[in-house]
Amino acid sequence: xxxVICITSGKGGVGKTTVTANLGTSLACLxxxxxxxxxxxxxRNLDIPLGLSSRLNYDISDFMAGRCGLHQVxxxxxxxxNLSFISCSGSADCNEDPGLFRxxxxxxxxDYDYVLIDSPAGIENGFRNAAYAADEAIIVTTPNRTAxxxxxxxxxxxxxxxxxPPQLIVNMADDPAERAIKLEDxxxxxNIGLIGVIHMDVDIMRSVAKGIPIALDxxxxxxxxxxxxxxxxxxxxxxxxxxxxxxxxxxxxFSFSKGFRWGQSNSV
Numbered sequence: 001x002x003x004v005i006c007i008t009s010g011k012g013g014v015g016k017t018t019v020t021a022n023l024g025t026s027l028a029c030l031x032x033x034x035x036x037x038x039x040x041x042x043x044r045n046l047d048i049p050l051g052l053s054s055r056l057n058y059d060i061s062d063f064m065a066g067r068c069g070l071h072q073v074x075x076x077x078x079x080x081x082n083l084s085f086i087s088c089s090g091s092a093d094c095n096e097d098p099g100l101f102r103x104x105x106x107x108x109x110x111d112y113d114y115v116l117i118d119s120p121a122g123i124e125n126g127f128r129n130a131a132y133a134a135d136e137a138i139i140v141t142t143p144n145r146t147a148x149x150x151x152x153x154x155x156x157x158x159x160x161x162x163x164x165p166p167q168l169i170v171n172m173a174d175d176p177a178e179r180a181i182k183l184e185d186x187x188x189x190x191n192i193g194l195i196g197v198i199h200m201d202v203d204i205m206r207s208v209a210k211g212i213p214i215a216l217d218x219x220x221x222x223x224x225x226x227x228x229x230x231x232x233x234x235x236x237x238x239x240x241x242x243x244x245x246x247x248x249x250x251x252x253x254f255s256f257s258k259g260f261r262w263g264q265s266n267s268v
Contacts, residue, residue: 002035002109005116005233006134006162009141010150012121015171016140018208019198020118021049022215022222023138023169026230028083029215032113035074035084037105039130040120044088050077051211052085061089064104079216084112098125102133123157131158137166139192143173143180152190166192167238169229173197193238196229198222 007023009016017040024036037060038046047053058073063086077083086108109115119130131137137158141151151168158166170186187194198204201222207214215226228241 001106002112002115003136004105004109004134005114005136005138006119006130007116007138007140008119008127008130008154009121009139009147010123010154011141011144011147014140014142014144014147015198015204016121017046017118018049018204019140019169019171019226020046020116022213022226023230023233024083024114024116025050025077025080025213025215026227027114027116027233028077028080029218029227030230030234031082032230032234033082033111034114034116035086035108035112037086037108037115037117038088039101039117039126039133041088041126043120046118047085047087048211049208049213050085052077053211056087059087059089060101060104064100070108098129098132101129105133123154127154128161131161134162136164137162138169138195139166139190140169140171141186141190142171143175143182143186145181148181148186148189155190155192167233168192168194169196169198170194171198172200174199194240195232195238196225197240198225198229 007016007020020036024034027034036046036050038044047056052075055075058068060073062068063070063073073086075085077085105115105117117130117134120126139151139154141147155166168190170183173183183197199222203220204214204222214220214223217223218227225241232239
């Protein structure tokens with residue numbers, strides 16, 4: 001059965017959903033069979049960085065209620081045949097039973113190598129439901145002090161929900177803000193294994209707007225970093241990638257797999 005991993009943060013706005021989309025894409029690029037599940041009921045948006053919004057007809061709540069089959073709620077990625085996506089309900093009134101949600105996730109997991117659950121921000125019921133359905137957790141944070149405080153609180157709660165120790169991804173690691181905390185201090189504060197670092201990169205924001213995960217392009221610095229995190233996850237390693245930070249300005253075109261091409265612009 002798949003490794004079922006909850007990707008969470010505590011604080012919103014740290015790029016958790018973008019990380020989920022790109023980590024799932026990277027795992028698929030490594031040959032793993034992957035399913036991404038959006039568990040942010042009411043505020044679903046994992047479909048956006050994947051470019052799958054127009055294909056949403058059913059969600060996991062429909063399947064749990066018996067209104068559709070699993071094949072109807074599962075959307076296959078347009079570029080990678082071994083990457084699938086399952087959305088959640090867009091209704092904030094949809095409160096799923098944690099036990100039933102876990103059972104459904106584990107039923108789905110039988111057909112995959114990895115299931116990544118995009119948890120809602122915060123520490124309310126949605127977060128707990130996502131964590132209860134998982135066997136592992138990845139915490140996403142930024143160098144912002146508030147984000148670190150929330151991440152630390154989530155790590156404390158994880159001990160009662162998931163037996164395996166959580167792992168850490170630091171996003172926007174070179175944030176130029178005055179109060180940004182250094183990477184080594186982040187690791188010391190949170191005291192969990194660091195599996196990867198993503199720098200601030202305007203191309204990531206552009207990729208989200210295009211619905212084409214940047215992990216599809218290994219020539220991009222951020223694409224390489226996401227793939228390296230996926231490698232660490234598969235190999236159970238915590239090796240850091242030694243490479244340049246992404247350049248702030250580029251004038252070239254770069255291509256994604258299967259003929260996707262994208263021109264740079266000055267707007268985000």
